[in-house]
Amino acid sequence: MMAKLFPSQRTATASDDEAAIRVEGVWAGYDGHTALEDVGFTVSKGSIVGLIGPNGSGKSTLIKVILGMHRPWQGRVRVLGREIATVRRLLGYTPQIETVDWQFPVTVSEVVMTGRYGRLGPLRRPTGADRAVVESCLQRLQLTEVADRQISDLSGGQQRRVLVARALAQEPQVLLLDEPMAGLDAAIQHELMDLFEGLRDEGKTLLVATHDLSCVSGCFDRVLLLNKRMVAYDEPAKVFTAELLNEAFKSHLILLPVERAFYGEHHGHD
Amino acid sequence: MIEIWNWLSEPFQYEFMQRALLAVLMVSAVSAVIGAFVVLKGLAFIGDALAHASFAGVAVAFVLGGSIYLGAMIAAVATALAIGFVGRRARLSLDTAIGILFVGAFALGIVIVSRQSNYTVDLFSFVFGNVLGVGWSDLLLIGIMTLAIIAIIVAFYKEFLFYAYDPEMAAASGIPVSAMHYGLLALVAVAAVVALKAVGIVLVVAMLVTPAATAGLLVRRLHQIMLVGALIGFVSSVIGLYVSYYASVASGASIVLVATCLFGLALLFSPRRGLLVPRRPDLSSAREGETIGPDR
């Protein structure tokens, strides 16, 4: 039964050095409240993994553990085979949108440039090379037109794209995205997903956390269903069953009997 | 023409006016730079809070027979750090933390003073410094402090910017946000105490907030807010001193009133946010075919 639920884990040992992210036996939480129970999985390089679960399932915590921003009670994490602290530069991250002070007086391009600060370090000013990277990230996310606009003047979709652009500006190998598509309409979600697939095709690894089971979820290479514990970790088709989804979402989800549409053709429908 | 020139230069023939001007110009500059953060991060009460908190330090220093100035500085910095700590750990908003701690510190000062049995001078007069009483040694101290604080902010400008608009991401990028959080508060404390002794409480509290707030109505980039804030501080100081001289009224308060009037003008006439400026519908965001608002 366990083997059936976690086929990826079974094959992991054969290709250790190709694992972009390896999480082992992680228990984590805050002030006595457990957020993650015995989570362990491997993400291969050049793939997009969806981290799916209801609110409060520990998705953000897991991402923060992987980033080294939150210390787990137990367990370990390796990124690209190494300790997080040594590969921090290769990790890109978009936090949930609420942590940003959108009223602060700063422009879109300044925000994307802050993605470079981790590399620059203190007392150094951005160079032409940095500006070039920022330019290309803005282009990629179709933000060039609003580059000089204040972030307080952006729509929700634009705000998300700015955060993704910022993560890209870090020139990461591994991207961790916390709810990058929440609240966006379907067309934009598709555009973002296309971008993610493009990044994957360049060899980058993406871990996308979402509580949203919309059509794009079918585009992930693998899906990790999480609700404090791992409920399932496999291809979307195998994970999106009524039984597993119910277990993950418990009372959070009302399943309509149109599941088959989840992973049918996802292009060209509305 | 000569008349006007004489009228303009007469007050500044006097050394005390020259010193006063230098003092408030420097205080304006450093206040605007720090004030930008104070205003944008909701710390507006902190100036007043630290002034009152320093009173506890004054009282303790007095009782121990030590330097009152040093006592005030220690108390202000300690209170600032405590505010930062309570804000982070107890997850209270900073203004709540400020409100609780400064009153507590001030009350401590009062209690300590009330246990003095002999006739003592009014220790609170320490916070009633008067800009017309500034001496050259005061100016030197203000000058050093101003340069140091501005240098720190300039050197770490991008880190402060990052921390201010997205502390989580800044932390993820390896920036020591904890240090910056406490560091910024400590800088406010140092600036407040040094300025306090020289120019008094009314001026310090106002200069930390009003010019930066006024600038925020007019420009929308952090470094511009600092620069324009400093300029507004300068203008307020100069005009305020003229008013004080020719109308024979208290100087500190005059400067504050001018600064407040400038804020009022900006509030009414600011091109973006002015109350009296006709509203134009903001079409720019709609151009991309995206909805504004409901998505958020």
Added chain:
Amino acid sequence: MLKASLTRSGLIALVLLAPALAGSAVACGGSGNETAAGGQVRVVTSLEIFADFIRHVGGDRVQVTALVPGHADPHTYEPAPAKVKDVTKADLVVINGLGLEETLHDLIYNNVGSGVPIVEMADGLPVLAGNPREGETGNPHLWLNVQYAMRYVERIRDGLIAVDPEGADVYRANAGAYLNELDALDKEVAADIQSIPPERRKLVTFHDAYPYFAERYGLEVVGVVVESPGREPSARELARLTDRIRSEKVTVVFKEPEFDAKMLETAAEDADVKVRTLLSGAYVDGVHSYVELIRFNVMQLTAGLG
């Protein structure tokens, strides 16, 4: 973008500072101490009543400025630039000392011309309640004892003679006359207070300004609300004060016009006594000099306690 902002700011700053720079340039040219029109000795002091002393001694030879106007509280009053100008031009500065002018200290010491003498009138006189530690200077209100006021006048006379030797005779004559007047006042006050029955000569005041007055004229300070400026009483102290008012059978308590006397009035209500006014340095309607101030106080005391 940044450079443009900086340049613009710099230019505006220069424009603003131009008058100050011009003014400074002008100032550097001339020296500071031209004598006043008419050759009067310019004296600066803190309170109006001290100015009164100085005018009595100096007559037409002096021009006196009091930094704190008659009705104001010296602890919080902020003099305007015009007054500070007078400090810079002063030939002589006369203050009480003992921390009375604490808030004006920097204003005076940073602006007074070099070599200008500063007379501390209370210097050397026997001080009540204090160790000479920083801030703990003892009670400064010596002038309410008319004998000490006479010492003040003598010091003013000596100070004026020192800066203006040519006027020595005038100062001696004026001071002599005024001292006689004060001596007579002293006896008058003593007699008037004596007319109050001894068991009723009890003083409860707002702030502790009257120990010297009480000591000289045979009154007893039963209690005060505020022991030293800025020092609020604890609940227990206030309660004890009320008790003492009752137990000592005090019939009147005294407030002062420049302070908010809420607490005193509360204590008075609780103890069911009346409230009258005493002056320690501020003027009220009809009082424009030291002598009038003392007489006002005596009248209040005899009417209230007698």
